[in-house]
Amino acid sequence: MTRSTRDIICVEDVVKDFRPGFGLRRKRVLHGVSFVVREGEIFGFVGPNGAGKTTMLKVLMDLIRPTSGRASILGSDVSETEFRHQVGFLPENPYFYPFLTAREILTFYAKLSGMAEPTRSQRVAGVIEWVGLEHAADARLKTYSKGMLQRVGIAQSLVHDPIVVFLDEPMSGLDPLGRKEIRDIILRLKAEGKTVFMNTHILTDVEMICDRVAIIVEGQIRYQGTVENFLEDDDMRSDVVLSHLPADLGVRLDEDFDARIQGVGDRIEIHLRDKDVSRLLEMALAEGAEVVSVTQRRISLESIFLETVAKSREGSSNR
Amino acid sequence: MRIWMRIWAIATNTLREAIRNKLLYTLLFFSVAVIGTAVLIASLSYVEGARIIQDLGLSAIRLFGVGIAVFVGIGLIHGEVERRTVYTILSKPVSRTHFLLGKFLGLALTVWLQLVLMSIAFAGVVLLSGGTLGFGHAAALFLVGMELMLIVAVATLFSAFTTPMLAALFTLGVYALGHLSRELYHLGQQADVASVTWVATWVYRLVPDLETFNKTIEAAHGMPISAVEVGLSTLYAVGYTTALLFAASYIFRHRDMK
Ligand SMILES: Nc1ncnc2c1ncn2[C@@H]1O[C@H](COP(=O)(O)OP(=O)(O)OP(=O)(O)O)[C@@H](O)[C@H]1O
Numbered sequence A: 001m002t003r004s005t006r007d008i009i010c011v012e013d014v015v016k017d018f019r020p021g022f023g024l025r026r027k028r029v030l031h032g033v034s035f036v037v038r039e040g041e042i043f044g045f046v047g048p049n050g051a052g053k054t055t056m057l058k059v060l061m062d063l064i065r066p067t068s069g070r071a072s073i074l075g076s077d078v079s080e081t082e083f084r085h086q087v088g089f090l091p092e093n094p095y096f097y098p099f100l101t102a103r104e105i106l107t108f109y110a111k112l113s114g115m116a117e118p119t120r121s122q123r124v125a126g127v128i129e130w131v132g133l134e135h136a137a138d139a140r141l142k143t144y145s146k147g148m149l150q151r152v153g154i155a156q157s158l159v160h161d162p163i164v165v166f167l168d169e170p171m172s173g174l175d176p177l178g179r180k181e182i183r184d185i186i187l188r189l190k191a192e193g194k195t196v197f198m199n200t201h202i203l204t205d206v207e208m209i210c211d212r213v214a215i216i217v218e219g220q221i222r223y224q225g226t227v228e229n230f231l232e233d234d235d236m237r238s239d240v241v242l243s244h245l246p247a248d249l250g251v252r253l254d255e256d257f258d259a260r261i262q263g264v265g266d267r268i269e270i271h272l273r274d275k276d277v278s279r280l281l282e283m284a285l286a287e288g289a290e291v292v293s294v295t296q297r298r299i300s301l302e303s304i305f306l307e308t309v310a311k312s313r314e315g316s317s318n319r
Numbered sequence B: 001m002r003i004w005m006r007i008w009a010i011a012t013n014t015l016r017e018a019i020r021n022k023l024l025y026t027l028l029f030f031s032v033a034v035i036g037t038a039v040l041i042a043s044l045s046y047v048e049g050a051r052i053i054q055d056l057g058l059s060a061i062r063l064f065g066v067g068i069a070v071f072v073g074i075g076l077i078h079g080e081v082e083r084r085t086v087y088t089i090l091s092k093p094v095s096r097t098h099f100l101l102g103k104f105l106g107l108a109l110t111v112w113l114q115l116v117l118m119s120i121a122f123a124g125v126v127l128l129s130g131g132t133l134g135f136g137h138a139a140a141l142f143l144v145g146m147e148l149m150l151i152v153a154v155a156t157l158f159s160a161f162t163t164p165m166l167a168a169l170f171t172l173g174v175y176a177l178g179h180l181s182r183e184l185y186h187l188g189q190q191a192d193v194a195s196v197t198w199v200a201t202w203v204y205r206l207v208p209d210l211e212t213f214n215k216t217i218e219a220a221h222g223m224p225i226s227a228v229e230v231g232l233s234t235l236y237a238v239g240y241t242t243a244l245l246f247a248a249s250y251i252f253r254h255r256d257m258k
């Protein structure tokens, strides 16, 4: 893998085996995962439950050690400590000391990152406002709802103004409004030039904000690249409904376009590639047909995702 | 310098969390109640009331101190790993060794704070019942503090790699062995079987000799305790604690955070 200076995160052939119980049987969770995350992008690490997303993130946070392979962040091997003042991390379902208040816990994390007064309390107040917790900043965390704890988690990951932020399921446990707020926070981080690495299986979020994605299924990367390319892998299709067709047009359409045609009464429905739509319409109008409707069938990331997962599961069970 | 600031932040945070946790108040209230009961028993027995108060009071302090050290101490690391607070802490520029040191220090502070409060209750009871306090009492209580620090370090070591139940059992085991190890050693020297002698000797060498810190009788009966002895016991506690923390840190550095 070529490594440029703009690569903020670089993961090379990471393998992780767990040994559940005392037996010698090992369970391979990551099968040689490699990817890079570039400066300033929002990177989505996407996969079904149990694919190994959290495991990968734990390797990056040095909470678990890879069986083999290497991972580095900002050019430092993940086993180092000092570079972490430039890194923020939101774990899956974060948990904090229940008897402290949000302000206290954030001050604590800011101290751990080496921030000194007066910057520290300003920054703490800043992130509290940013995640919308002003009203509860001085209440103990045991009185917080799940969504509020998630916000404390996000505030904690940003309090020391990191360059790169790792988020494990940042939208989980939030209502639609809360999710939009988190999306806005992530977009603002990008606008500030930060790099965001995000684990998720909520695909609409990926479509909305991610620049590039890696899709992981059963511990293996199945796709890595831009969201657009991923969507273009399968051509977008549209449905065009026409009426008052000349008799022979239907036959010619069949020859000219790689289309599926269905007759419905005096109307026909043509299912064809997006890029052929205008040519079809020109031809049909010239022949005196009437256009009833044109619908773009948006193939969602979800359907492609489901397909990819199904394909790779099939592949691995055939092996 | 920055490193110490971080360790200190973890320690004070641990102390603060412990102070706000109602469980500690319950334990403290209970221990003060026991010390109070000691007075009552003593005042009923008439004979040598003052000594019995002191004896019972100091013993109660030691017992509750260990209880607090073990049960709050075990929760320390394991609770953090289990509840995943450790994830966010280790994602900051804090190494695992720093984390462990901070937790240990915070726990030692918590246990010492409890000891100070219990000592105040003890002093009040002794003075109210017409007794006098001297260097012996201060020395005995100080050594209890050293013993508790050592027990916290033992708890830290075990909770760095086992489940809380096992860690509590092991720590209590070390506590019991530590108070018996001298006896065991002497018994072992008299044994006819060589392997028994060998085992007893190694138990004595490996397990801390906790009787060093037990000056209850001397303090209660006004017998002299030398400052040198206190100094040596302190060195022993600090040395042992350091070794335990090294071991704990080695294990903690090499494990996966599940
Ligand atoms: N400590 C562990 N010991 C044994 N197996 C583990 C351990 N941690 C994770 N696993 C296994 O590794 C696999 C991947 O888990 P991981 O938590 O990384 O999935 P994930 O992609 O984050 O899923 P989700 O979307 O549900 O969060 C699962 O099959 C899980 O059972």
Ligand SMILES: [Mg+2]
Pocket: A053, A054, A055, A092, A168
């Ligand atoms: Mg996960």
